[in-house]
Amino acid sequence: MALADWAIPLVLVLVPLYAMLHRVEVYSVFCRGAAEGLQVLLQILPGLLGMLMAVEALRCSGAMDMLAAWLGPLLEDLGIPAEVLPLALIRSFSGSGALGYTAGLIGEFGADSFIGRLAAVMQGSTDTTFYVLAVYFGSVGVVRYRHAVAAGLLADLAAFLCAFWLTVLVWG
Amino acid sequence: MINIIWLLMLVCAMAAAIRQGDIGLFTDGVLRGASQAVELAFSLVGVMMLWMGLLALLEQSGLLRRLAGLLSPLLGRLFPELPPGSPALQCIALNFCANLLGLGNAATPFGLKAMGELQKLNPRPDTASNSMITLLLLNTSAVTLLPTTIIALRSAAGAADPADIVPCCVLASLGGMLVGLIVHAVIRRC
Numbered sequence: 001m002a003l004a005d006w007a008i009p010l011v012l013v014l015v016p017l018y019a020m021l022h023r024v025e026v027y028s029v030f031c032r033g034a035a036e037g038l039q040v041l042l043q044i045l046p047g048l049l050g051m052l053m054a055v056e057a058l059r060c061s062g063a064m065d066m067l068a069a070w071l072g073p074l075l076e077d078l079g080i081p082a083e084v085l086p087l088a089l090i091r092s093f094s095g096s097g098a099l100g101y102t103a104g105l106i107g108e109f110g111a112d113s114f115i116g117r118l119a120a121v122m123q124g125s126t127d128t129t130f131y132v133l134a135v136y137f138g139s140v141g142v143v144r145y146r147h148a149v150a151a152g153l154l155a156d157l158a159a160f161l162c163a164f165w166l167t168v169l170v171w172g
Numbered sequence: 173m174i175n176i177i178w179l180l181m182l183v184c185a186m187a188a189a190i191r192q193g194d195i196g197l198f199t200d201g202v203l204r205g206a207s208q209a210v211e212l213a214f215s216l217v218g219v220m221m222l223w224m225g226l227l228a229l230l231e232q233s234g235l236l237r238r239l240a241g242l243l244s245p246l247l248g249r250l251f252p253e254l255p256p257g258s259p260a261l262q263c264i265a266l267n268f269c270a271n272l273l274g275l276g277n278a279a280t281p282f283g284l285k286a287m288g289e290l291q292k293l294n295p296r297p298d299t300a301s302n303s304m305i306t307l308l309l310l311n312t313s314a315v316t317l318l319p320t321t322i323i324a325l326r327s328a329a330g331a332a333d334p335a336d337i338v339p340c341c342v343l344a345s346l347g348g349m350l351v352g353l354i355v356h357a358v359i360r361r362c
Contacts, residue, residue: 155312
């Protein structure tokens with residue numbers, strides 16, 4: 001894909017160029033943003049660590065294989081690999097936890113495997129619903145959420161099913 | 173909820189290790205996971221900083237604001253309670269654009285500002301208004317053209333084309349968002 005090859009180089013040159021024309025101190029602003037990236041990483045590391053150690057413990061102890069063996073036949077009818085089930089359960093509650101789990105699956109099966117891709121698409125197709133709820137409604141003191149939780153979780157479920165269906169369609 | 177899930181994972185792992193007759197498997201797993209997390213974080217840090225640096229330029233140069241201007245007529249349709257060009261709608265457009273570009277850190281301040289504007293129009297301050305729920309759904313479905321963390325993760329794991337999952341992510345997000353908005357639209361009319 002020629003277009004995909006050009007996308008990142010073009011963005012990396014055109015955005016600073018545009019910024020320069022608008023009298024932005026491109027280098028120092030870039031560095032300030034990069035420093036922010038470092039902070040984001042420090043924010044997600046504890047969650048990543050907590051989740052990866054639990055995931056690895058599940059994997060090494062053989063619990064993951066047992067779970068897959070039990071749930072496998074149930075999900076097999078739908079064609080969904082049992083390994084991604086925990087990811088679907090975690091995704092709405094903990095962003096860094098889900099990222100850790102996705103990283104675990106990608107590490108185990110490979111980035112270009114079906115499961116690795118499915119996990120990445122699931123991870124990338126929704127945000128952490130309960131976190132967003134707590135931050136957004138909490139910030140203005142709203143305590144009655146009405147149907148926000150139901151709509152948010154149904155949206156997550158729909159996104160996961162879409163993710164599965166699309167992954168099968170493109171790489172299945 | 174995450175507390176219970178995490179604890180359950182650890183307890184299940186320990187139970188499985190006991191069943192296998194080797195508690196050392198549990199210890200190995202926990203320690204390996206911990207060092208994997210740090211290795212992973214280190215392999216992500218460069219790409220992450222690069223994108224965050226670029227996104228700071230997008231914001232400072234006003235490009236983000238221009239993109240928001242293009243999107244606000246479209247977004248106005250999702251918020252029928254808001255007059256066009258209202259400050260709430262402007263913040264919502266900035267929030268949506270920042271999300272679209274994978275700029276989570278910039279999206280949140282815009283989103284919270286939009287929430288504040290919506291609260292001014294809310295007749296019942298302790299209850300979520302229709303517009304608030306719509307804004308929430310736009311944020312939880314996370315339609316993003318640049319899922320930087322996942323691209324970094326895949327490239328660190330040696331993917332042939334780390335970004336080839338992006339179109340699927342966008343479509344799946346849109347699918348989720350559509351279902352969320354339909355549920356919202358149906359319930360608010362009841």
